[in-house]
Amino acid sequence: MDLRIFTEPQQGASYDTLLTVAKATEELGFDAFFRSDHYLKMGDADGLPGPTDAWITLAGLARETKRIRLGTLMTAGTFRLPGVLAIQVAQVDQMSGGRVELGLGAGWFEEEHKAYGIPFPKEKFGRLEEQLAIVTGLWGTALGETFDFHGTYYDLTDSPALPKPTQARIPVLIGGQGATRTPKLTARYADEFNMPFASVEDSAAQFGRVRAAAEAAGRKDGDLTYSNALVVCVGKDDQEVARRAAVIGREVDELKANGLAGTPAEVVDKIGRYAEIGATRFYLQVLDLSDLDHLELISAQVQPQLP
Numbered sequence: 001m002d003l004r005i006f007t008e009p010q011q012g013a014s015y016d017t018l019l020t021v022a023k024a025t026e027e028l029g030f031d032a033f034f035r036s037d038h039y040l041k042m043g044d045a046d047g048l049p050g051p052t053d054a055w056i057t058l059a060g061l062a063r064e065t066k067r068i069r070l071g072t073l074m075t076a077g078t079f080r081l082p083g084v085l086a087i088q089v090a091q092v093d094q095m096s097g098g099r100v101e102l103g104l105g106a107g108w109f110e111e112e113h114k115a116y117g118i119p120f121p122k123e124k125f126g127r128l129e130e131q132l133a134i135v136t137g138l139w140g141t142a143l144g145e146t147f148d149f150h151g152t153y154y155d156l157t158d159s160p161a162l163p164k165p166t167q168a169r170i171p172v173l174i175g176g177q178g179a180t181r182t183p184k185l186t187a188r189y190a191d192e193f194n195m196p197f198a199s200v201e202d203s204a205a206q207f208g209r210v211r212a213a214a215e216a217a218g219r220k221d222g223d224l225t226y227s228n229a230l231v232v233c234v235g236k237d238d239q240e241v242a243r244r245a246a247v248i249g250r251e252v253d254e255l256k257a258n259g260l261a262g263t264p265a266e267v268v269d270k271i272g273r274y275a276e277i278g279a280t281r282f283y284l285q286v287l288d289l290s291d292l293d294h295l296e297l298i299s300a301q302v303q304p305q306l307p
Contacts, residue, residue: 001275001306002031005295006073006229006283009052010038010112011045015060017289018052022061024292025068028299032069033061034103034283037076040112044249055088062096070096073194073229073283074105074175077127078118082134082154090139090165098166103173103194104132125181127153132189136172139165175229177206183213192225194283197258203228204277211278227281228274231259234267234298244294248287260284264301271306 005025009018022033037054041047058070070092075085085104093100106124107113113120121127130151141147141161149156174186175194183206186193193210195203207226214224233248233255235241241262245252255261260270260282271282288294 001271002227002281003298003303003306004032004034004069004281004283005030006034006036006285007289008036008038008285008287009057010036010041010047011043011287012041012047012049013052013289014049015052015057018057019061019064020292021286021289021295022065022068022070024295026065028295029303030068030295030299031281032071032101033065034071034073034101037072037074037079038109038112039079039118040109040115042109055092058100059092059095062092062099065096065099067099069099069101071101071171071173072103073196074103074173076107076109077104077131078107078113078120078124082131083138083156083159085131086135086138087163089135089170090163093165093167093170094163096166100165100167101171101173101192102135103175104128104135105175123153129185130154132172132174132185136189137161139170173227177202179206179209183209184217186210186224187213187217187219190224192227192281194227194229195279196229197231197285198228199258200273200277203274203279207278225281226278227283228279229283229285231255231261232267232284232286232294232298233259233261234264234294234302235262236297236301237263244288244291247291264297264305267298267302268305271302275307 025033039051054072089102106128110120130153138161147159147161171191173192174190176182233244260267
């Protein structure tokens with residue numbers, strides 16, 4: 001069972017803060033450090049000191065860490081041209097010694113596009129499909145050969161398909177709750193399917209759709225990793241849980257219903273329910289990045305109880 005730390009820097013975090021959390025992630029035995037890819041805060045957070053770019057952040061962390069995997073949930077397809085994204089991710093993979101994973105989504109937050117002058121196309125899913133084909137196609141092109149792609153949204157001719165990642169295949173993550181197109185896209189391009197912020201029941205239904213699509217596409221059983229992203233709020237007792245919930249502006253009952261919240265025993269039990277439906281990896285959405293004691297508690301009292 002993999003536990004990964006997942007951060008939302010657009011809510012307010014400097015690179016130095018992210019570096020501190022990433023180093024704690026590595027020292028405390030977690031599997032990976034992931035971050036969102038957003039340029040504008042959401043809700044009541046002040047967002048200070050301002051946004052950081054996902055792949056510039058990961059490039060820095062690639063040189064400052066040694067073991068943990070590094071990636072995005074999810075890189076917004078609207079932010080980068082697919083050829084440029086393939087170069088960026090391959091370079092960060094080289095910088096990390098082969099520890100990068102790419103979560104790629106269509107992009108959804110229209111306000112951040114308006115705030116920073118980023119085009120927000122109406123047809124995003126079709127673009128995402130072509131982006132996945134291009135990024136994986138560029139990485140998979142043999143050295144000395146060229147890559148061509150002529151689609152509705154993107155056109156590449158005689159690309160040298162360089163640079164190559166260090167890994168033979170950078171893991172690709174696709175996620176979401178779409179009932180038809182998302183499972184099919186996952187079956188075609190992904191190594192992992194991630195279900196974000198969903199109940200056990202809804203996750204089970206979507207995992208089933210993805211498994212059916214993967215089988216129809218000829219994928220072998222076990223080819224795909226199934227994961228969940230859930231907000232985390234753990235305390236050694238009810239008082240500590242309530243204190244941590246208050247800091248992030250959430251109610252304990254709501255966190256227990258929709259995330260991984262409570263004492264270590266309660267959280268281990270909740271993880272077990274997701275594991276029963278096939279989840280083998282969890283992205284723990286940490287919203288208070290100053291509370292490293294929180295990570296230490298999860299490492300010491302949750303992680304050792306998992307298979």
